Each structure stands twice: as structure tokens, then as C-alpha cells.
Amino acid sequence: MADSKQISTDGHSDLETDCEDDGGPCKWGPFKPDFCQRFRKPGWVLFCLCWVGGLQGMLVTGFVNVIITSIERRFEISSTETGTIVSSYDIASAICLIPVSYFGGLGIKPRYIGIGVFTLGLGSFLFALPHFTTGLYIVDNAQDTICIPGGNATTTCDATTTYGSISNYMYVFVLAQLLHGAGSSPFYTLGVTYLDENLPLRSSALYIGTYYSCVIFGTALGYLAGGELLNIWTDVGAVDTSSLSITPDNPKWVGAWWLGFVISGVIAFLISVPLSGFPRALPGSSKYRQEKESEVYSGKKKAETAIADASQKHAEAEKPLVKNIFHSTKLLLTNPTFMFLNLAGASEAIIVGGFSTFAPKFLESEYSLPAARAAQYVGLAVIPAGGGGTLLGGYLVKRFNLKVRGILRMCLVSTLSVCVLGLGFLTYCDNVPFAGVNVRYQNSSSSLTVEYLGKQLDSTCNSNCACTEEDYHPVCGRDGLMYFSPCYAGCQVLQTGDVTRYNNCSCIDSNATDYMAEFTSCDSSCIWLPVFLPLFALMMFFTFIVSMPSLTATLRVVSEKHRSFGLGIQWLVVRCLGAIPGPILFGKMIDLSCLLWQKRCDGDGSCFFYNNKLMSYYLMALGISIKGLSALFFFFALLLYKKSPNSSKENIIEADSKLDIAATDTSANGIDNPVFYNSTEKISVGTEPQVITSTTLKTKL
Incomplete structure (x- = not known):
């Protein structure tokens, strides 16, 4: 007992030190199981957070982005609208960041994170809900889409009737994404600071880098697993798949887009329980606090800053809560390096958010790939590039013991490298010739020149067929052209079998005797995919290699007592200026390249066919411009950085929270x-x- 009361040379008892280092036991209310206390270690916290980060990456960045094309087809919505759905995640996160980061920083961080994981699970179940509240997905009857000579064109639209469009399910997806964003708001503020507070300076970057890498690996897993799920017909168990006349390669195919969200919701509920039981702090955490103050940004004179820091803590304790918030905000907003890092992060978020959302759709359109394969290709590019880049960025900071200036130089060089690699979008593929959209009817195979003609689906060869644009049933003719439907191809005879085929097609110039058109899209002969994918992987590598060092620089230029709140402000800026407008902006660019829109009773629906050249040029111009801004912001952050006087051997004043x-x-x-x-x-x-x-x-x- 006497040992526990021994007074150390610095005036503190061992008991007081233990109280500072030990944030309490692992517990859930009054329940404090003894066997759980052995898990109060940074490694176990990292283990749980890796599950959280992996789940969030798999769900929000993986599954959501993989099924973009599927929900556009299933619920008749445009890319701008799906971009809005994706951005809703960041809108909710931005709203919740300030209160969660500030009050969570004062409270028990793991408890806030556990509640967030539970909310994430609720959003997952809500996202899958439209599948269970709508009827079966019925592909248009092949018999109804053939040419009927002398028939009358019919429409299901009535100008006097108000229609309840299936596209209104967009708002359910938006609400689910709002829950995803609210639940994820503590992950990258409280989760990062909780690790940082309980680790030494040299190990912090590696642990946080591992955490962020799990997010990337989760994202890649979401792309790969989501792609496999899209090979399963959407109405699992309700439809005999052997009776379907289409395959996953068909543009009308809709896979089991909802299944991944149900699985993710169950996992989220299971993870939230152990994570919420960790204590306020881990044993031995207090000794790491002092060493992290040496690189805090300071624009004041050294002596003034040292004295102000020592006395400020007592003054802040006497201030009301609102004044404390305003004072903390003022200190952060007047830190130029911190603010330019925020702006650089916003620029990076536009790129990451835009490409992660629409990269599968880009590959699907550009290289005529099915949705499942396009998602898997993106996942294969993200696994080594994104995850490896994040890990390598954290390792380089630790290996070379980079200070803030070295970190900022590294970020600047990596960002400029992506600007050069962005020229890889020049390797675009010409569109498959589509009769009445980018080529004229009855062109010979030697003179097919892909060009924008404007939509002219009606022609003399199908003028007597009573065709309607409500039935998009694309077929590939033996002449190498794709047609909007068998009706617009002038096909009068239906041949049933494993693959639906047509004959007697008046618009198709072919001498084939077995069949003249097939219910599928035409194959592309483009050879640029093996060139583009490595360039895209390098772009992702140099983009993600910046993420861990820039976060480390942010933590170092902000004082320890403001780090949770500072990360909250950073994520607010990143989301409001980057992650929120990013998918909407990229979706708008993709919509601008659309050549053929779905016709609904209440307006246009999803896009059926894009101009590949325009899509590549638009995305390249947007990507290089935003990356250029990011490089400029890193340059100004480096230029205006001032090292804290606390790092010098002179003018040392190490003021504790209890002076x-x-x-x-x-x-x-x-x-x-x-x-x-x-x-x-x-x-x-x-x-x-x-x-x-x-x-x-x-x-x-």
C-alpha cells in the first residue's frame, strides 16, 4: 500500500499517474466482464477500427458505387441523380461532423464510434428496402417489341393522369445515404484521434495508415464482391433464372444490387457491440501527449507563444462552452497551413469521390463491358494501388521520419504526377455504331463512321412498324450495327431459345440465313483497355499515397487539445467543397455526353447510350484541373508553414493541462x-x- 502512495520527483503520486493513464475498464453500462480488460490495448482498438473502416469502405464506397448503373436501370434515374444519392452521404456527414467531433472529443470516443456503426447498419437495411417494396423486375416482352407492319404506335402515358414514378425511390436511397453519412462521421475524426492519443509519435502514422488501408481494402472488396453479386438475377429465388432470355452481358440485365446491403447491415450491428465498450483512454496514454506538441504551427513570436500556451489552459477552463468553440475555431481558421491542407483535401475528395463513383460506369460504357466485370476491374485496380499507396505513404513518413515540410513536398510531387497520368484518358474507344444515334441506317460496313447525328430512330425501313421509344430492347444486327429495338430494326420474326434472335429485319443489310439480329449489345473491338487500366491504377496509387502523409501533417500543425475539433473542421471543408459536389459534378459531365435518353411519362429517365469521346475528354479535363488546384494548395501550405517554437531547445515551456x-x-x-x-x-x-x-x-x- 505504501508503494501506491509514493511521491515521484515531479510532484505526482503513482496513483494520480495511473488515473491519468487509465481511462477506466472496458464496460457496457454496469456490465464490466473481467476477461474483456485484456483487450485495452492499441492493437485491439486498431483491430476493431479496421473492421469498421473495411465495412464502411465496402458499403459506402464499394457497394454503392458498383450498383450505380443497376439502380439507374431498375429505378429509371439519371447519373446526376445517382450523383446526388452518393453525395447525400457527405451532406449528412458534414452536418454531424462539428457536434460529433467536438462533443465526442470531450466524451468517450469509442462509444460515439459504436453508435455510428449501429446507425450505419440501419442505413444499409433502408438502402435495400426498395427491392422488397417493388414488384418483380420484368424485362420487356420480346414479342411486343417486334415490327408489326401496318400497326399503330401505342403509348402508356395519359396527359390527364398523375403517375407515381418508380424513380421516386431515389428519395429512399437519399435517406439511407444520410444515415450512412451520420453513422460514419465519427470514424475519421474520433477514430483517428483515439489511436493518435494512445500511441507514440513514430508509431501513430503507421497505425493510422493501417486503419486507412483497411478502408481501401474494404472498398476493393466491395467492388469485387459487388460485381459478383451483380451476376445474380435481382429477384433471387422468385424467378427461375433458366427461363430468362438474357445474360449479364445484356444491357437490360439487373443483378442482385441489394444483397450486399443486407449483409453489411448485419455485420455493422455485430461490430458496434464490442467497439462501444472501450474506455475513454488506454493504459499508458498520457506519456505520449507531450512529445506531440513540438510541431504545432505557431505564427506568433516564440516567447509570446510559449507564455500564452501555458496560461491559456486555465483561461479556457473558465470560458463558457460557446466561447470555447469560437476560440478553438478562430485558432484553426487563422492557421494557414491547416486551411490550405483542408482545401487540398477538398480537391482530392472531388477526384476520389467522382472516380470511385463512376469509374465502373466509365469502363462499362467506354469498353462495352458488363456491369459486373467493370466493377471487378475497378476493384482489381483499387486493391494494389489504393491500399498500397495508403500504406506506403504512412510507411515513408515513419521510415524517413519526415517532418511537416518533407511531408508537404512529398504531397506536392505526388499530386503533380497524377496530372501527367491523367492524359491516359486520351486512350478512349470509339462507340459501337448505333443506327439512328451515331450512324445512319443501312450504311455499309466499310463506311461506318461514328459521329453524332442527333437521334433519328425513324427511317424508311421501319416507317410501317409502329415503333415506340418506350420499349428499349437493344439488338445487335449481323451488319455490325446496334438497333434501339427489333421494331426499329424492322424485324418481324421472333426465334426463341437460350438467346432471343430475330429474322426478316428490313433495316439490316445482311445475307445471313440463320438469324439477322440478336437480343444483346454489339461487341467492341477496342484494344485500349489493357493500356488504360495500368494508367488508372497508377493514378489511384499517387492519389492515395498522399492521404496518410497529409493527415499526419494536419495532426502535427494543430495543437493536441484541438486535434479532434480540427479534424472535424477539416472533414467539414473536405465534404462541403469536395466530397459533396464531386459525384454530382462527375455525374453531370457524364450526362452531358449522353446521346440517347430513356423516355418516361414525366420526363427523361436513365441514359441508354453515351458518346465515349466526349465522356473521356470531359473527365480528363475535369480531373487534371482539380488535381492542378490540389497541387497549388499543397504549395501554399508549404510556403506558409511556420514551425512551432516548442520544437527548439530554446524557449521551452511545457505547460500541462493542470498548471x-x-x-x-x-x-x-x-x-x-x-x-x-x-x-x-x-x-x-x-x-x-x-x-x-x-x-x-x-x-x-
Whole structure:
């Protein structure tokens, strides 16, 4: 018992130190199982957070982005609208970031994270709900889409009737994404700071880099697993798949887009329980706090900053909560390096958000790939590039012990590299010739020139067929052209079998005797996919290699007491200026390249056919422009960075949150300069730092 009361040379008892280091036991309310206490270690926290990060990446960035094309087809919505759905995640996250990061920073961080994971699970179940509340997905009857000579064109639209469009399910997806965003808001603020507070400076970057890498691996898993799920027909168990006349290669195919969300919701509920039981702090955390103050940004004079930091803590304790928030905000907003890092992060978020959302759709359109295969190709590019880049970025900071200036130079070089690699979008593929959209009817195979003609689906060869644009049933003719439907191809005879085929097609110039058109899209002869994918992987590599170092720089230029709140402000800026407009902006660029829109009773629906050249040029111009802005912001962050005086061996004042004594009456001590000291061994007397023991403290007083 006597040992527990022993007084150390710095004036603190071992019991007091234990209370500072130990945030309490693992518990769930009054339930404190003994066997759980062995898990109060940074490694176990990292293990749980890796599950959280992997789930969030798999769900929000993986599954959501993979099924974009599928829900556009199934629920008749445009890319701009799906971009809005994706951005809703960041809207909710931005709204919740400030209160969650501030109050969560004052409270028990793991508990806030556990509640967030539970909310994420609720959003997952809501996202899958439209599948269960709509009827079976019925592909248009092949018999109804053939040419009927002398028939009358019919329409299901009535100008006097108000229609309840299936596209209104967009708002259910938006609400689900709002829950996803609210639930994820603590992950990258409280989760990162909780790890940082309980780790030494050299290990912090590697642990956080591992956490972020799991997000990338989760994203890649979401692409790969989501792609496999899209090979399963959407109405699992309700339809005999052997009776279907289409395959996953068909543009009308809709896979089991909802299944991944049900699985993710179950996993989220299971993870939230152990994570919410971790204590406020882990044993041994207090000794890591002082070493992380040496690189905090300071624009003041050294002596002024040192004295202000030592006395400010007592003043802040007396301020009302609102004044504390405004004071913390002012300090962060007047830190130019911090703010330019925020703007660079916003630029990066536009790129990451836009390409992660629409990269599968881009590959699907550009290289005539089925949705499942396009998603898997993106996943295969993201696994080594995104995950490896994030890990390597964290490792380089640790391996070379990079300071803030070195980190910012590294970010600048990596960002400029992506600007050069962005020229890879010049490897676009010409469109498959589509009769009445980008080529004229009855062109010979030797003179097919893909060009924008404007939609002219009606022709003399199908003028007597009573065709309607409500029935998009694309067929590939033996002449190499794709047609909007068998009706627009002038086909009058239906041949049933494993693959639906047609004959007697008046618009198709072919001598084939077995069949003249097939219910599928025409294959592309483009050879650029093996060239583009490695370039895209390198773009992702140099993009993600910046993420961990830039986060480390942010943590280093902000004081320890403001880190949780600072990350909250950073994520707010990144989401409002980057992640929210990014998918909408990219979706709009893709919509601008659309050549053929779905016709609904209440307006246009999803896009059926894009101009590949325009899509590539639009995305290349947008990507290089945004990356150029990001490089400019990193440059200004480097230019305006000022190192904290705390890093110098001179003018050292290490003020604790509990300032024991501030002796300013120098006449009583016989000292010409003021004395400040606390529980640490270093003290500044005037301008010369001295090492003080408990004996010399008494002598000086």
C-alpha cells in the first residue's frame, strides 16, 4: 500500500499517474466482464477500427458505387441523380461532423464510434428496402417489341393522369445515404484521434495508415464482391433464372444490387457491440501527449507563444462552452497551413469521390463491358494501388521520419504526377455504331463512321412498324450495327431459345440465313483497355499515397487539445467543397455526353447510350484541373508553414493541462524573470531552459 502512495520527483503520486493513464475498464453500462480488460490495448482498438473502416469502405464506397448503373436501370434515374444519392452521404456527414467531433472529443470516443456503426447498419437495411417494396423486375416482352407492319404506335402515358414514378425511390436511397453519412462521421475524426492519443509519435502514422488501408481494402472488396453479386438475377429465388432470355452481358440485365446491403447491415450491428465498450483512454496514454506538441504551427513570436500556451489552459477552463468553440475555431481558421491542407483535401475528395463513383460506369460504357466485370476491374485496380499507396505513404513518413515540410513536398510531387497520368484518358474507344444515334441506317460496313447525328430512330425501313421509344430492347444486327429495338430494326420474326434472335429485319443489310439480329449489345473491338487500366491504377496509387502523409501533417500543425475539433473542421471543408459536389459534378459531365435518353411519362429517365469521346475528354479535363488546384494548395501550405517554437531547445515551456504554479512575483524569489513550471522536469526561467528537481524547486522558491 505504501508503494501506491509514493511521491515521484515531479510532484505526482503513482496513483494520480495511473488515473491519468487509465481511462477506466472496458464496460457496457454496469456490465464490466473481467476477461474483456485484456483487450485495452492499441492493437485491439486498431483491430476493431479496421473492421469498421473495411465495412464502411465496402458499403459506402464499394457497394454503392458498383450498383450505380443497376439502380439507374431498375429505378429509371439519371447519373446526376445517382450523383446526388452518393453525395447525400457527405451532406449528412458534414452536418454531424462539428457536434460529433467536438462533443465526442470531450466524451468517450469509442462509444460515439459504436453508435455510428449501429446507425450505419440501419442505413444499409433502408438502402435495400426498395427491392422488397417493388414488384418483380420484368424485362420487356420480346414479342411486343417486334415490327408489326401496318400497326399503330401505342403509348402508356395519359396527359390527364398523375403517375407515381418508380424513380421516386431515389428519395429512399437519399435517406439511407444520410444515415450512412451520420453513422460514419465519427470514424475519421474520433477514430483517428483515439489511436493518435494512445500511441507514440513514430508509431501513430503507421497505425493510422493501417486503419486507412483497411478502408481501401474494404472498398476493393466491395467492388469485387459487388460485381459478383451483380451476376445474380435481382429477384433471387422468385424467378427461375433458366427461363430468362438474357445474360449479364445484356444491357437490360439487373443483378442482385441489394444483397450486399443486407449483409453489411448485419455485420455493422455485430461490430458496434464490442467497439462501444472501450474506455475513454488506454493504459499508458498520457506519456505520449507531450512529445506531440513540438510541431504545432505557431505564427506568433516564440516567447509570446510559449507564455500564452501555458496560461491559456486555465483561461479556457473558465470560458463558457460557446466561447470555447469560437476560440478553438478562430485558432484553426487563422492557421494557414491547416486551411490550405483542408482545401487540398477538398480537391482530392472531388477526384476520389467522382472516380470511385463512376469509374465502373466509365469502363462499362467506354469498353462495352458488363456491369459486373467493370466493377471487378475497378476493384482489381483499387486493391494494389489504393491500399498500397495508403500504406506506403504512412510507411515513408515513419521510415524517413519526415517532418511537416518533407511531408508537404512529398504531397506536392505526388499530386503533380497524377496530372501527367491523367492524359491516359486520351486512350478512349470509339462507340459501337448505333443506327439512328451515331450512324445512319443501312450504311455499309466499310463506311461506318461514328459521329453524332442527333437521334433519328425513324427511317424508311421501319416507317410501317409502329415503333415506340418506350420499349428499349437493344439488338445487335449481323451488319455490325446496334438497333434501339427489333421494331426499329424492322424485324418481324421472333426465334426463341437460350438467346432471343430475330429474322426478316428490313433495316439490316445482311445475307445471313440463320438469324439477322440478336437480343444483346454489339461487341467492341477496342484494344485500349489493357493500356488504360495500368494508367488508372497508377493514378489511384499517387492519389492515395498522399492521404496518410497529409493527415499526419494536419495532426502535427494543430495543437493536441484541438486535434479532434480540427479534424472535424477539416472533414467539414473536405465534404462541403469536395466530397459533396464531386459525384454530382462527375455525374453531370457524364450526362452531358449522353446521346440517347430513356423516355418516361414525366420526363427523361436513365441514359441508354453515351458518346465515349466526349465522356473521356470531359473527365480528363475535369480531373487534371482539380488535381492542378490540389497541387497549388499543397504549395501554399508549404510556403506558409511556420514551425512551432516548442520544437527548439530554446524557449521551452511545457505547460500541462493542470498548471500547478505560475510564479510571477520575482522579487520574492530574487529572480529577474518570471518562472513557470508544472509536473514535467523541464522549466523555462526567463529565456534559459533548466532541468529542475523537487529539491531545486524548493530552493528557487
